[in-house]
Amino acid sequence: MQLPTLLVTLAGELILVPVTLLPIINPLSTASIFVSTVGNRRMMAKKLARQIAVNSFVVIVLAMLVGTYVLSLFGISLPVVRIGGGLLVAAAGWRMLGARTDDPPSPAQEQAEAIADAQLEGKSFFPLTFPLTTGPGTIAACITLGTHVESVTPLHLLSGVIVAVGGALLVVGVIYLILRNSIFLVTRLGPTGAVVMQQLVAFVLLCIGIQLMWTGWVDLNHETFAGAA
Numbered sequence: 001m002q003l004p005t006l007l008v009t010l011a012g013e014l015i016l017v018p019v020t021l022l023p024i025i026n027p028l029s030t031a032s033i034f035v036s037t038v039g040n041r042r043m044m045a046k047k048l049a050r051q052i053a054v055n056s057f058v059v060i061v062l063a064m065l066v067g068t069y070v071l072s073l074f075g076i077s078l079p080v081v082r083i084g085g086g087l088l089v090a091a092a093g094w095r096m097l098g099a100r101t102d103d104p105p106s107p108a109q110e111q112a113e114a115i116a117d118a119q120l121e122g123k124s125f126f127p128l129t130f131p132l133t134t135g136p137g138t139i140a141a142c143i144t145l146g147t148h149v150e151s152v153t154p155l156h157l158l159s160g161v162i163v164a165v166g167g168a169l170l171v172v173g174v175i176y177l178i179l180r181n182s183i184f185l186v187t188r189l190g191p192t193g194a195v196v197m198q199q200l201v202a203f204v205l206l207c208i209g210i211q212l213m214w215t216g217w218v219d220l221n222h223e224t225f226a227g228a229a
Helices: 003-025 027-038 043-074 076-097 117-120 136-145 156-181 182-228
Strands: none
Touching: 003 027, 003 043, 003 136, 003 156, 003 182, 027 043, 027 156, 027 182, 043 076, 043 117, 043 136, 043 156, 043 182, 076 136, 076 182, 136 182, 156 182
């Protein structure tokens, strides 16, 4: 493969990572939950956003680089992962579309200011990173995106690592910026803006889930027919 063609392919795969993962992660929707957790403590919000971004980076890169090998260890095929991940993503989108928007504040929201900083830091991985930010649907999508890392060709292996690391940096950069400024964003959006944004992202999420299931179904049928032949 010529260098210009390789660079174009690499750029396309790199952009595909945030385009695929950000609607699934939906950091704008996460921002409202994040604010209900940290309250109005802006310095704590910045610190916690940075930690969540670091945790998310590790989860995304590991899922893209070693996810397929873990599946091989347990004998799970990639089409099955696509179908399962698609079901999770579509279910999440469907729940968001049908979620009530007039629920009263929860006790956690009302008592956010009472949570100690040390307790908040202890929640940075669970549940704020997993499953709130990088849940099962995100991990399934990461495994699908990282399938080309299986190649034994050194050049393709290197490009796979570049795509995984570079794409993860783009994703977590967006996550960090949104969570860091979540108090301002939630205030500016207001209740109506937050609902509109949530519904738009939910519909996109539902479509992504259906597309993942369809791709997995097509690949599964192709493998079945190829094995029968």
